[in-house]
Amino acid sequence: MRLTDCHNFGDFRRLAKKRLPSPVFHYIDGAADDEITYRRNTSSFDDVDLVPNVLAGVETVDMSVEVMGQKMDMPLYCAPTALQRLFHYEGERAVARAATKHGTMFGVSSLATVSVEEIEKLAPGPKMFQFYFHKDRGLNDALLERARAANFQVMALTVDTITGGNRERDLRTGFTSPPRITPASAISYALHPGWAWNYFTKEKFDMPHLSGHVSAGTNLAMSIGDYFGSMLDQSMNWDDAEKLCAKWNGQFALKGIMSVEDAKRAVDIGCTGIMVSNHGGRQLDGSRAPFDQLAEICDAVGDKIDVICEGGIQRGTHVLKALSVGAKACSGGRMYLYALAAAGQAGVERVLGNMRTEIERDMKLMGVTSLDQLSRANLRYR
Ligand SMILES: Cc1cc2nc3c(=O)[nH]c(=O)nc-3n(C[C@H](O)[C@H](O)[C@H](O)COP(=O)(O)O)c2cc1C
Numbered sequence: 001m002r003l004t005d006c007h008n009f010g011d012f013r014r015l016a017k018k019r020l021p022s023p024v025f026h027y028i029d030g031a032a033d034d035e036i037t038y039r040r041n042t043s044s045f046d047d048v049d050l051v052p053n054v055l056a057g058v059e060t061v062d063m064s065v066e067v068m069g070q071k072m073d074m075p076l077y078c079a080p081t082a083l084q085r086l087f088h089y090e091g092e093r094a095v096a097r098a099a100t101k102h103g104t105m106f107g108v109s110s111l112a113t114v115s116v117e118e119i120e121k122l123a124p125g126p127k128m129f130q131f132y133f134h135k136d137r138g139l140n141d142a143l144l145e146r147a148r149a150a151n152f153q154v155m156a157l158t159v160d161t162i163t164g165g166n167r168e169r170d171l172r173t174g175f176t177s178p179p180r181i182t183p184a185s186a187i188s189y190a191l192h193p194g195w196a197w198n199y200f201t202k203e204k205f206d207m208p209h210l211s212g213h214v215s216a217g218t219n220l221a222m223s224i225g226d227y228f229g230s231m232l233d234q235s236m237n238w239d240d241a242e243k244l245c246a247k248w249n250g251q252f253a254l255k256g257i258m259s260v261e262d263a264k265r266a267v268d269i270g271c272t273g274i275m276v277s278n279h280g281g282r283q284l285d286g287s288r289a290p291f292d293q294l295a296e297i298c299d300a301v302g303d304k305i306d307v308i309c310e311g312g313i314q315r316g317t318h319v320l321k322a323l324s325v326g327a328k329a330c331s332g333g334r335m336y337l338y339a340l341a342a343a344g345q346a347g348v349e350r351v352l353g354n355m356r357t358e359i360e361r362d363m364k365l366m367g368v369t370s371l372d373q374l375s376r377a378n379l380r381y382r
Pocket residue numbers: 027028029041079080081082109110111130158255277278279280281310311312313331332333334335337
């Protein structure tokens with residue numbers, strides 16, 4: 001199987017599975033507990049049908065959007081994800097270049113493996129910095145100031161990782177950051193010599209935003225669940241979020257909002273966006289899917305704040321359904337991570353190109369020439 005054989009989410013996932021040692025693959029692919037929420041995130045889109053209009057003159061369509069003040073050429077961007085150089089040696093560099101090529105935003109995690117300073121040079125376009133609120137206040141200040149100095153336009157505070165989700169696949173494989181070599185994982189690394197060669201011979205694994213502050217995750221191998229549990233501040237509350245928003249003094253979003261009540265509070269503290277998200281089903285299993293929850297949140301705050309639907313996106317039609325309900329844009333994680341693992345920058349370029357083609361085709365088939373023509377009138381719930 002080659003990159004040119006990858007036409008959809010499942011194809012990229014299969015190729016990623018072939019290329020990655022199993023602990024790394026399952027870190028991306030897995031979710032919390034019984035993974036019910038993870039599956040529901042995608043299947044929720046199947047409970048709603050699109051009702052197209054025809055004869056609309058659709059030879060040219062415009063899929064550009066403005067989200068939190070950022071102009072994007074397509075309504076889908078790359079959600080911030082940790083540890084990308086473990087998935088492909090180019091890591092965030094590949095994603096930064098591919099997102100820039102497609103004129104879309106990409107998020108850089110606090111737990112990224114390439115620094116914001118380097119990413120700024122690769123990607124002049126819209127960038128979001130994802131903030132984890134650590135116990136170490138010096139680290140928090142440094143994260144904020146580095147992102148500001150590197151001209152990141154959007155800050156997103158993740159609010160759904162107050163403790164680690166129960167990711168049982170990681171418990172079984174023993175996945176840690178950096179990868180700990182155990183007898184079982186050694187076999188898997190040996191069976192993936194291409195990955196192992198790159199990991200052991202290329203630039204040493206690092207999380208440059210943490211260096212000099214904490215050794216967990218870089219010099220001290222730790223599961224991501226344990227990192228959340230021990231390094232992040234569980235006392236984080238609305239006051240902290242409000243202060244951070246004021247300190248950033250720019251485009252600011254809460255990532256991981258699921259209730260109408262919290263969406264309204266996000267508006268009250270001065271946020272300009274929210275990601276309706278359950279962290280890709282990796283935290284609270286049994287929580288509702290973002291798409292299921294989208295309508296009530298858009299009804300409550302959609303005219304005051306940019307609402308982003310995130311989780312389970314695999315198809316152009318998923319994006320059109322979310323935008324019809326009222327989201328401004330969508331973002332995806334695994335969608336581009338499998339492509340990164342499969343083929344680096346070329347993979348991410350291909351998946352974003354495929355999604356762009358799908359969105360354009362689906363807009364034409366829906367009879368719309370711009371995204372603001374989508375509305376709930378085009379949807380029917382089963
Ligand atoms: C491997 C992986 C790592 C992630 N790392 C982070 C992270 O560091 N910070 C964060 O806020 N969200 C992180 N997320 C969550 C994503 O930002 C996003 O919410 C999620 O992937 C959306 O679901 P999807 O993968 O079904 O598109 C991660 C997700 C995955 C799959």
